[in-house]
Amino acid sequence: MTDTSSQKLKQKRTRNIDLRSMRKAFSLKPITVGLAGLLLSACSSQREEAIVFNNLDECVSANPSASAQCEVAYEGALAEAARTAPKYNTANDCEFEFGPNQCQQVRTSSGSFFMPFMAGYMVSSLLSPRPYYQPMFTSYSPNSPYRYRWIGADGRDFGGLNKKRYSVSKSVFDKKPAVTRTMQRGGFGSSVRAKSAWGSRSGSKGWGG
Amino acid sequence: MLRMGIQPRANWQQMAHEYGFHFHTMHGQAYWDESAYYQFTLEQIERDLESPTEEIQQMCLHVVGKVCKDEELLRKFAIPEGFWQPIADSWRAQEPSLYSRLDFVYDGKHPAKLLENNADTPTSLYESGFWQWLWLENNVDKGKLPKNADQFNSLQEKLINQLKVIAHYYGLNYMHFACCKDTDEDRGTVQYLQDCAKAAGIDDYFVFVEDIGLGENGDLTDLQDQIISHCFKLYPWEFMQREEFGLASIKANTAWVEPIWKSVVSNKALLPALWESFSGHPNLLPAFFESDLPKLKHKDLQANKWVKKPLFSREGANIEILQANAAGLTSLDHANLSTSGPYGEEGFIYQAYTPLPKFGNSHTLIGSWLVGDEAAGISIREDESMITQDLSRYLPHIII
DSSP states (O other), rough: OOOOHHHHHHHOOSOOHHHHHHSSSSSSOOSSOOOHHHHHHHHOOOOOEEEEEEHHHHHHHGGGGGGGHHHHHHHHHHHHHHHHSSOOOOHHHHHHHHHHTEEEEEEEEEEEEEEEOOOOEEEESSSSSSSSEEEEEEBBTTTTTTTTTTEEETOOEEEETTOOOEEEEEEGGOOOOOBOOOEOOOOHHHHHHHHOOHHHOOOOOTTTO | EEEEOOOOTTTTHHHHTTOOOOOOOTTTTOBBBOOOEEEOOOIIIIIIIIIHHHHHHHHHHHHHHHHHTTHHHHTTTTTGGGHHHHHHHHHOOOOOEHHHHHHHHOOOSSOEEEEEEEEEOOHHHIIIIHHHHHHHHOOOOOSOOOOOOOOOOOOHHHHHHHEEEEEEHHTTTEEEEOOOEOOHHHHHHHHHHHHHHHTTTTTEEEEEEGOOEETTTTEEOOOOOOBBBBBOOOOOOOHTTTTTTTTHHTOOEEEESSOTHHHSSSSSTHHHHHHHHHHTTOOOOEEEGGGGGGGSSSHHTTTTTEEEEEETOOOTTTTTEEEEEEEEEEEEEOOOGBOOSSTTOOOOEEEEEOOOHHHHEEEEEEEEEETTEEEEEEEEESSSSSSSSSTTTEOOEEEE
């Protein structure tokens, strides 16, 4: 076993593990919160310059030579908003989170639901053939922690409404799961309840729940 | 194959905290034990464990192909009829599997014997793929183990690659991950797979199994009402198939990891089915369906001990060791030779008894990992009892 290069070839274990990415806590207790985000952003190297536009016109006036891309991004974001925005049974529930007159009714084959209007859209690499985009939402409701903040469809808080320019990881533009209306929960787990003493507590209430 | 004592790393509990390994001690007992390790030769690893693991995988796949087309076998596997077609469809589509763990009796000298295939929801993945890897790195760095010490453990590398294969197969860029509430061990296992998914470029969402919802168009949803289109579940198919959302889990067009065809392999009925197709194979133990027992000639059972296992037992529950004699099979009235538990209503199988090797006071069991169809490493569990259960200790290993 003196020839280290041939030994390396035969190595039976994982060659390399990025230990930073496996860490879940600091060695010393930090004085601030929001650790998960900090740790994540420390690892993701690729950052994208991104701008939030309130509407199509705003994008076109800022980028007169890229009006076609502005439109592609806007239409794409609208479609993505329809797919991924939080959905509510009643206008009241939706307005409780997003504020008066901030919600639209959508009719489907099995009834109707309410979802917030797209408040803006975030665009990156606008001048490339395939710009990145995602719908942005905001709330005007005094009940909501999202009041006057830019929010992604998954509830991610980007910052205050007056902030338009962001440096974000490319992954914020990744396609997100579609959102639907849940009719019933708890159809899994009965075997575990029957076979063990594990109790079932109710989980934390999520965004749009 | 030797059991060697070693000084535990002075700061390992602090490191466990930093890396989020929260279940190294469970129910007040040590689970992770680094006061000793097992040492193998490369030949023992490659000839006795790695090759048989991949060969058995191919044999298991052969059985799946057979069971899919055979109603009598599907009944013997106690798979509810509504899932026969979905299993056949999933098998025909060659839906990719992520990982499995074969449990072996192996003493370093004789051929490893397959005890069972944990093909659907195996745990001890994090401590195998990452934590024992880190233990070796630390001890080599400190000069406590020789520089050429290796480990049969390419789990993390292979899991990341296989997750990329799965992402490519389904064309996905995000995935849900699910397990039950109130279990640190399961949550830790799923978190590890979420970390591997991130490394594979897949966005990860988490939902507890009990919180999964049914949406208005028959889609499954998480607590944010997001549609679960692709899901890794650390929750057994045999439970799902018998629960309220069971049929919905098929109709919902959710792509599952593990795919539903693996419910054929994770079933203990696999063992008699394997023996039927490959009887006499050096890595298999004789095994029979309960319904075949009356047909067995007396001489087949004579002077043998048999292990009675429920089709769906987990973590060593409801296992009984029986003695064959003129009257057939009788219980050995000995507390050490049976375990209690909630399993067994779906029937049992019988497998020839072969004792676990003893190293000191410990009975030692080898878990041999598969990622896709490739052997990917081993894990070692020790128990004072002859039947290894969920509280048995985990020990690291090296190759010299």
